[in-house]
Amino acid sequence: MRRNPTKEMLVHSDRGVQYASKEYRQLLQEKDFRQSMSRKGNCWDNAVAESFFYTLKTQYIHHRSFRDIEAAKYGLFQYIEAYYNRRRRHSANGYKSSAEFEEQFDLLQKLA
Secondary structure: OOOOOOOOOEEEEOOOHHHHOHHHHHHHHHOOOEEEEOOOOOHHHHHHHHHHHHHHHHHOHHHOOOOOHHHHHHHHHHHHHHHHOOOOOEHHHOOEOHHHHHHHHHHHHHHO
16 A cells, blocks of 8 residues: 555445455454445435436446456556546646645645
């Protein structure tokens, strides 16, 4: 993990069977991460993740085909890390990229 998360790391998900599985919960516990799940039948609890995946599907996945799983993994990594986080402007961030917003936030934290 690049950011060395603190013990206060919270992992939020919907109530999908994969997130409720014993193996997944055990992995989170081994990493000292806290698990948070949406309330049953309440999609608004997971609105940020739902918005991201909608954008990912409509702007990237639906316009591509991949020759194999490795090409898909590489393509998704490039979309998220090189484009979505570093170049794509987000209205919630004052039309800055996530990287620009985080740099500005870190600078303000140091100055405070």
